[in-house]
Amino acid sequence: MKRPTKDNAASQRKLTRRALIVGGAQAGFMGLLALRMRYMQVEEADKFRLLAEENRVNIRLIPPARGEIFDRNGVAIAVNQPSYRVTLTREDAGDVDEVLNRLQALVKLDDEDLEQVRAELKRTQPFFPVTVADQVDWTDVTRIAVNAPALLGVTPEVGLTRTYPRGPDFAHVVGYVGPVSDYDLSKIDAPDQLLLIPRFQIGKVGLEAKLEDDLRGKAGARRVEVNHIGREMRELDRRKSEEGRDMQLTIDSDLQNYVQARMDGESAAAIVMDVHNGDLLAIGSAPTFDPNLFVRGISVSDYKALTENEYRPLAAKSVQGIYPPGSTFKMVVALAALDDGLVGPEDTYYCPGHLEVSDRRFHCWKGAGHGHVNLEASLRESCDVYYYELALELGIEKITAMANRLGLGDRMDIPMSAVASGLTPTKAWKREARGQEWVIGDTVNSAIGQGYVLASPLQLAVMTARIASGTAVTPRLVKKINGIEQATGEGPSLGLNENHLRQVRKAMFAVSNNRRGTAYGSRIIAEDMRMAGKTGTSQVRNITAKERAAGVRSNADLPWNRRDHALFVDFAPMDNPRIAVAVVVEHGGGGSTAAAPIARDITLQALYQGDPPLEAYPTKDRNRIREQQKRLREYRPDHTRDGKTRA
Secondary structure, X not given: OOOOHHHHHHHHHHHHHHHHHHHHHHHHHXXXXXXXHHHHHHHOHHHHHHHHHHHHEEEEEEXXXXXXXXXXXXXXXXXXXXXXXXXXXXXXXOOHHHHHHHHHHHOOOXXXXXXXXXXXXXXXXXXXXXXXXXXXXXXXXXXXXXXXHHOOOEEEEEEEEEEOOOHHHHHHHHOEEEEOOHHHHHOOOOOXXXXXXXXXXXXXXXXXXXXXXHHHOEOEEXXXXXXXXXXXXXXXXXXXXXXXXXXXXXXXXXXXXXXXXXXXXXXXXXXXXXXXXXXXXXXXXXXXXXXXXXXXXXXXXXXXXXXXXXXXXXXXXXXXXXXXXXXXXXXXXXXXXXXXXXOOOOOOEEEOOEEEEOOEEEEOOOOXXXXXXXXXXXXXXXXXXXXXXXXXXXXXXXXXHHHHHOOOOOXXXXXXXXXXXXXXXXXXXHHHHHOOOOOHXXXXXXXXXXXXXXXXXXXXXXXXXXXXXXEOOXXXXXXXXXXXXXXXXXXXXXXXXXXXXXXXHHHHHHHHHOOOOOOHHHOOOOHHHOOEEEEEEEOOOOOOXXXXXXXXXXXXXXXXXXXXXXXXXXXXXXXXXXXXXXXXXXXXXXXXXXXXXXXXHHHHHHHHOXXXXXXXXXXXXXXXXXXXXXXXXXXXXXXXXXXXXXO
C-alpha cells in the first residue's frame, strides 16, 4: 500500500534534523580536536620538543678519580692504580648461567659473588654492562681473551682501584674505601648520583670517610644518543670529571712504620705530636690490619679473625680508646694546686702508705709509704697520698677545670672515625649521668686518674704538649689540601704561671733522670735529647680488703684482660721541647716496665728521624737495642719518595 505524501514529508524532516545534529556534533568534535592540535603544536611546541629530545638523548656519568693521600714528605699512602675488571652484558650473553659457569672456571669467583651478579643483572637493563669480577690480574684477562668465543657478552675493562701501598701502617688513620651499600645510602638525604653507580666506592672509615666529599671529586658526563629502548647509538659530547682533592698529612710514614713495628705483639696505642704546631707525626694502634683486604672484599674467615681477636685490631685505640689515665693525671692536680696557691714546690705532705677518708682506706702504691714528699718527689716517685691530700683541699671542680685547660675531656677535631671525648667528671655530671651525688671518695680516686676520669692517648699527648709549650696547642692531621697549607694547631698561651709549669717540667725530668724516678730505667743518655716524662698504671679491677690483707696478686698471675693498663707520657728534649709522646699498653702491667721503654724508643726515633745511635741509650741496654733495631728493620717497606707529592 502506498504511503501518503504527507507521511513521507514528515519522515524526511526527521531525517534531516538527525543528520544536522550528528553533523553538528562531528563538526564540533573536529573543531575541538583541531584546537587541541594547534595548542599542542604551537603553544606547547617547546615543551614537547624538550621531551622528545630527552627521549633521544641520555646523560651517562663519568666517575672521577679519587683524590690521593700522601705523608708529610710526599710518600704515597692511598693512591689509585689501574686495574682490570670483567663485565657482562645480558643481552649479548644469551644463556647467562652458562656464560657465568664458563667464566668461573677461568676466574676465581665464589658462589656468593655469582649470586650477587645474577641479582644485579636482573635489576639492570639488558644492554648495560655489569661488573662480574673486579681487580683481576693480567693472567685472568689473557685467559678470558683466549676463550672469548665461548664467553659471549663478557668484556675485560681497565679502571682505577684504591690501593694502600703502606699496608697496615695507616689502616687506623686513613681507613679504607668500599662499595656503596644500602646502609650508606640510607644515611644520606639526597645522595649524589655517583653513589648509585653499581660498585662505586666511597670511604668507609677513617680519613677516607671523614673527608669523603673532598676526596670523591665531581662526576663528568657524556651526552649520548639512544634509540627507543635506550641502547646507546653514538656519543654527542663529553664533559670531563673533576678529580678529588689530594691530601698531604702531617704524619711521617717512616716514623709511623717504626711505631707500629715497636708495638708489635701488644694491644697498644701511641701518639707523637709536635708541641708547637700540633702536627701529629705518628698515630699508632696495635695490632693493625691490611686495609687492602677490605677494598678487594674481605673473606669471611679473615673478617672473623679480626673481630674475634681479643686485642681488637679493628679499633683505632689511639683516638677511640679511653682509659683511666692513672698517675699521668697527677700533673693536672699539681698544676691546679699551684695555680690555686694551695701548695708551693717545697711544701710537703707525709705519706705513711695510705690515707683514711670517711672510714675508708685509700692506699699508696708503695705500701711502706714515701715519708715526707714535696712536689718534685711526689711526681718523681709517683706518691699517691700526696695527691689524695691535694685533691681533698682543691675539690673536683678545680681539678676538672685544669684538666679541661690542658685538653682532657675535649673531643679533638681531627678527621678520624669515632674520636673520643674522654671524661673529666664534675658533681653535676654524676648527678645527671648516674643519678647519684658526688662523694668525697670520688674526689680522692680522681686525684690519681682513677674513678670516673677517662682519657684517650691523643688527649694525653695534647696534655703533655701543652705542659711542654705552655700554649693551648691543638692536634693537626691534614697539612695541605691540593697544595694549600691548612691552619696549624698553634694556640694562645694557657695563661698559667710559667714558674709553675717549670716546676712540673722539672719534676717530670726527675721521673726519667733521677735514680729514684719511676722511669729511670728508660732514660735517654744523650745530653741534648733527654726527656721529661711520667709513668702511669691504671687498675681495671677492684682490689678487695681480703685480697689486700692476703697479698695483692701480681699482674703476671692474672688473666691478660684483668691486668692493669700501662701508660707513659713524655716530651723531649727537656731544654728545648719539640715533641710529645703518649703510649698506652692495654693490660701491660706497669707503666715503668711496659709503656716507658716503648715511649723512650719512639721518642728517640722521632728526634733523630731514624735509628738513633746506641750511645743515646744506657750502656746496659745497648746490646738489646742493637738486636731490636735489626729486628725492626724487617718491618720497614722498600720505597722511594713519591714524586707526586703536592707539597
